[in-house]
Every structure is written in C-alpha cells, then in structure tokens.
Amino acid sequence: MKQFFTVVAFILLTIAFFSGYSNFGIPQIEPAPPPKEEKLDLGSMTMDQFIALGDRIFQGKGTCTLCHNSLGRAPMLGTIAEVFQERLKDERYKGGAEDLEAYLVESLVEPSAFVVAGFGKKGTNDAESPMPNVAAGSIGLSEAEVSAVVAYLQDQAGAEVTVEIPTDVGETEEEDEEEAREALDDPKAIMAQFTCDACHMINGEGGEVGPDLSKIGAAYDRDYLRRALLQPNADIAKGFEADMMPEDLGEQMFVSELEVLLDFLVELK
Ligand code: HEC
Numbered sequence: 001m002k003q004f005f006t007v008v009a010f011i012l013l014t015i016a017f018f019s020g021y022s023n024f025g026i027p028q029i030e031p032a033p034p035p036k037e038e039k040l041d042l043g044s045m046t047m048d049q050f051i052a053l054g055d056r057i058f059q060g061k062g063t064c065t066l067c068h069n070s071l072g073r074a075p076m077l078g079t080i081a082e083v084f085q086e087r088l089k090d091e092r093y094k095g096g097a098e099d100l101e102a103y104l105v106e107s108l109v110e111p112s113a114f115v116v117a118g119f120g121k122k123g124t125n126d127a128e129s130p131m132p133n134v135a136a137g138s139i140g141l142s143e144a145e146v147s148a149v150v151a152y153l154q155d156q157a158g159a160e161v162t163v164e165i166p167t168d169v170g171e172t173e174e175e176d177e178e179e180a181r182e183a184l185d186d187p188k189a190i191m192a193q194f195t196c197d198a199c200h201m202i203n204g205e206g207g208e209v210g211p212d213l214s215k216i217g218a219a220y221d222r223d224y225l226r227r228a229l230l231q232p233n234a235d236i237a238k239g240f241e242a243d244m245m246p247e248d249l250g251e252q253m254f255v256s257e258l259e260v261l262l263d264f265l266v267e268l269k
C-alpha cells in the first residue's frame with residue numbers, strides 16, 4: 001500500500017512539475033499580429049495609416065477617380081489648398097465653410113454648395129454639381145471614411161492635415177468584398193455595386209455624366225447594350241464623351257450579373 005501512495009505521489013508531483021513548467025518555464029509566445037487585412041481599428045491608427053486609408057477610399061469605394069482623373073471631367077484636387085480661399089470669396093458660394101477641412105467635407109457631402117465654374121450640370125449654369133453626395137446613395141461613405149478622404153486630400157495638396165482620427169465609430173468595412181463577393185441577382189443592387197447611378201439617371205434619379213437610361217430598352221437591343229457595357233468606347237452615345245464609362249466592368253462583374261443587368265435594361269421602355 002505504501003508503495004502505491006509513493007507511486008501516486010510521484011505521478012502527482014510529476015504532473016505538477018510539468019504543468020508548472022509549461023505555465024511559467026516556457027516563454028509565452030506572443031500572438032502574431034493579425035493578418036494585414038486592415039481591421040479598421042481607428043483607435044490605434046496613426047495619421048499616416050489614416051491618410052493611406054483615405055487614399056484607398058479615393059481610388060476605390062469612393063469612386064472619386066471615375067471623375068477626378070486626367071480626362072478633365074472634374075477639377076484636379078492637388079491645388080485645392082490654394083484655390084479654396086477664392087471659392088469661399090466667390091459670390092456664388094453658398095456653403096458655410098471657413099477653412100480647408102470644412103470646405104473639403106462640404107464638397108463631398110454637399111457638392112452643390114459651390115460648383116467650380118464650367119463643371120456644373122448641363123443647363124444649370126453651374127448652379128448644380130454633377131458630383132453625387134458621396135456620403136449617401138450607392139457610394140455611402142461613413143463619417144469616418146469621409147474624414148479619411150479629407151485627410152488624404154489635405155495631405156495630397158501639401159496642406160496641414162487638420163482632421164482628427166475619429167475614435168468612436170463602428171466598423172468601417174473596406175472593400176475586401178471585391179474578392180469574397182457573391183454574385184448579385186437584383187439589377188438595382190448590381191447597379192448600386194457598380195455605381196452606375198453616379199453617372200446615369202433612371203426615372204429621374206441619378207447623375208448626368210452619362211445618358212439617361214430610363215428608356216434605353218426602347219432605343220437599343222440587347223446586343224448593343226451588352227457592347228455598351230463591355231466595350232463602352234465602341235459606340236459613343238451622342239453628346240457624351242468617350243472614356244467616361246469604366247472599361248473594366250466585364251472583368252469586375254459576374255457573367256450572371258451582366259445578364260441580369262441586361263434583362264433589366266432591355267425592359268426600360
Ligand atoms: C460623377 C463624377 C464625380 C465623382 C464620382 C466625384 N466627383 Fe468630386 N467633383 C466632380 C465635379 C464635376 C466637380 C466640380 C463641380 C463642383 O464644384 O461641385 C467636383 C468637385 C469636387 C471638389 C471641389 C473641388 C474644388 O476645386 O473646389 C472636391 C474636393 C471633390 N470633388 C472631391 C471628390 C471626392 C473626394 C470624391 C470621391 C469620394 C469625388 N469628388 C467624387 C465630379 C465628381
């Protein structure tokens with residue numbers, strides 16, 4: 001019996017030793033930093049990261065480069081730090097901004113507060129901007145995303161970045177949806193996904209950079225429309241400019257989405 005207790009005691013001691021050793025003796029391995037898929041933990045972001053986020057939104061989700069590019073559809077923004085003063089003094093200025101940051105935010109969410117001369121919607125004598133409110137509709141940037149874009153624009157223009165990184169915002173989803181996206185089967189959702197409405201009007205809603213599509217199905221057949229989407233520069237709609245429609249829709253869209261969209265467009269009569 002004594003032997004039995006000795007063995008049990010030995011076993012217990014051994015277990016105690018090893019569990020103690022593994023808890024205290026072996027150095028704890030630091031968990032690896034989360035993979036770089038950008039969890040938007042704004043609280044721990046540096047300003048450089050916040051500006052880089054603004055850059056990505058500018059090129060991506062914000063769709064800004066659809067218009068703000070070298071084709072002259074919209075003003076280039078690199079000199080905004082110098083020219084915004086003149087904007088504020090202009091008699092056509094209807095906004096309430098007093099500094100660059102406020103002017104930029106206003107330009108994003110209330111584009112018609114000031115319309116840069118020569119860039120207004122056709123026929124409005126520069127009273128209305130063709131730029132959509134990027135915090136609403138299909139672009140729908142969150143407040144934090146607008147701030148990030150403004151920080152990026154200030155940085156790009158060589159101005160002091162006055163934006164503060166917001167701390168109390170919910171998650172800002174970034175566009176890893178691109179990879180993991182599932183095919184959409186609702187034409188409205190597809191058009192929202194590809195921000196067609198930033199440029200096209202349907203039944204009174206949308207932009208005027210491209211032709212009104214409200215009756216497009218009466219004017220053209222499916223083959224023409226397919227070509228208009230896949231090779232936008234093959235036929236240029238009268239009165240509109242080439243090189244405006246995104247040219248890579250064919251690569252970005254699922255085949256099924258293209259067909260759903262065409263089903264929808266041919267019925268617009
Ligand atoms: C559909 C085309 C279009 C899109 C998309 C667009 N813009 Fe614009 N933007 C314009 C046009 C045209 C103007 C000039 C008319 C005006 O002042 O509103 C303009 C004006 C501006 C101005 C004021 C420029 C100045 O010189 O005063 C800023 C700032 C700006 N855009 C930023 C952005 C940002 C940032 C995005 C993306 C989040 C964006 N825009 C998306 C067309 C667009």
Ligand code: HEC
Nearest residue numbers: 066194196199209210211228232235236237240241244245
């Ligand atoms: C950045 C602006 C822009 C975006 C975004 C855009 N388009 Fe266009 N689109 C244009 C312009 C400008 C034209 C006219 C020039 C041309 O025919 O290429 C056009 C032409 C068209 C035409 C041919 C119209 C005609 O009368 O010949 C169709 C159809 C069309 N777009 C559908 C779409 C759909 C659907 C989407 C979204 C998947 C889309 N566009 C996104 C600017 C845009």
